[in-house]
Amino acid sequence: MNEKNKKVAIKFLEKWKAFVTKRKEILNKHRQECLNTFFDKVAKKKMDAKQSNDFVNKTKMLARDYSTYQQRYQVQKHIIALQKAKLEEQNRLIEELKYNRIIEASRQSVDAMKDEIRKTYFDIDRQLKPKIKCLTNELKLQQIEEPSLVLHCLKVPRFLQRMEKRAREREEKHAIIRERRRQMEEERVRLKQQAELAKAEMDKEEKIKRMEELREKRRKEKIENIRRKQYAARLRSLIVMADLHYERTLKTKYIRQLKILLQIKRDNNEKAKIHYAFQLKKNVFLHWMWYTEDMWCERNYIAEEFDRKKKLSQALKQFKLNVQGYILKKQVADDYYDLFVTQMVFRKFKEAISIVKKEQDLKFQKAIKYYNSNLLFKIFTCWRTLPALNALKREQEARKARWREKVLQVVPDYVPPED
Incomplete structure (x- = not known):
């Protein structure tokens, strides 16, 4: 019987703990919401006061801010111009690399064409070789010294004329590319000199501006430290008041429930004692009855x-x-x-x-x-x-x-x- 009562007590104790934990979580959540609302109101009031002070300060500093912003605009404009010059320089370098690749590809194609012509020249019929004697000087075929090549060709073939025309066009393109490269190099030197002059002028203006900004920053930091200390002191006092309010609420709500549970426990203990006395008397009476019956049966x-x-x-x-x-x-x-x-x-x-x-x-x-x-x-x-x-x-x-x-x-x- 004691084990059963113990199991029942443990079971309902766990349920009571779960109920109290859930109730505590709900109250903590409600308390957190109240505190958040309170802090939001405090922050809103602080923001309103700060905005009013900022408006007054802005009206006083309007003329000085205009000159500061004008100077900053000029500096930003100059920086944008320098970045644009750098971007143009990068584009020029990219174009130059592209031209170099084109020149290298054209040189490789010319070499391949010469090799192909040499190979074709050696593979053709010996009777046709005197007709293309003019190719030997261009291709530098010094190793061929046959008597059949002594004849002079009367007319240059069309494919050779086309090849000469393409060679002239390539030479003109190469000349244009060299001229453009020279112009780009001159432009790069000119932009570099302009950038150095602008950088020297900007460094002087930036130094004066940095000193003014440092003085203004120190003054603002002093004012902000004073405001932060006042806000921290007020926040600590509000936290103490909130903790006291929470303790009073906790005592008024949960102590009453604990008293009720203690009274229920006392009643259960009294009932258990009465039941134990009754069960003991019953067991004693039954043992005594069985003992007398046994004696009577033996007699x-x-x-x-x-x-x-x-x-x-x-x-x-x-x-x-x-x-x-x-x-x-x-x-x-x-x-x-x-x-x-x-x-x-x-x-x-x-x-x-x-x-x-x-x-x-x-x-x-x-x-x-x-x-x-x-x-x-x-x-x-x-x-x-x-x-x-x-x-x-x-x-x-x-x-x-x-x-x-x-x-x-x-x-x-x-x-x-x-x-």
Whole structure:
């Protein structure tokens, strides 16, 4: 019985702890919201006061700020011009690299063409070699000294004229590229000199400006430190007031609940003591009764054996019925006691559970609405794209049929695999 009471006490103690923890979390959340609202109001008032002070300061510093912003605008404009010059220099370098690559590619193509002409010259018929004697001087074919090349060609072939024309065009392009490169180099030197002069002038102005900004920054830092100290002192006083208010609220709300639980525990202890005394008396009486019956049976065993057995069986049956009735009544009393304690403990959970249930219902309704709307949107989208998908499928089938016809033309006994 003690173990059962201990298990019941542990069970309801855990439930009480969970209830108190949840209640504490709710109160902490409410307290945090109140503090956040309070701090927001304080910050808003501080911001209003700061804005009023800033407006007064702006009216005083308007003329000086105009000159400062004008100078800053000039500096930014000069920096933008320098960045633009750097960007143009980078573009010029990129173009120069592109021209160098073009020149290298043209030189490689000319060398390849010369090699191809040499190879063609050595591979042609010996009777045609006198007609292209003019190529030997251009290609520098000094190793060929045949007597058949002594003849002079009467007319230069057209493909040689075209080759000479292309060579002249390439030479003109190379001259243009060299001239452009020289101009770009002169422009780069001129921009570099301008940038150095502008940088020297800007360094002088920047030094004067930096000294003025440093003085203004020190003055503002002093004012901001004074304001920060005042705000920290006021915030500490407000935190102390909030802690005192929280302690008073905690005492008024939770000490009352603890007193009620202690009173319930005292009542349960009194009931347990009464039940223990009753059970002890019952057990003593039963042991005494069994002892007297045993003595009586031993004393009258020979004379009243049959009668004793009959009466004893009847007495045992009646006793079992009484014990069974007592056990049923005791179980009913225990169940009623458990129901009473459970109802009293879980009554406090009812409100929280109802609130959570309402929130879950609202979320469930919103989820259903979102799911239905999303499903309708997807169905409508699929319905809109259905003609395009059907057309694509028909086009794929037609393409497969054309390919199968081509395959059957090449391989008549080909059987296409099943999809």
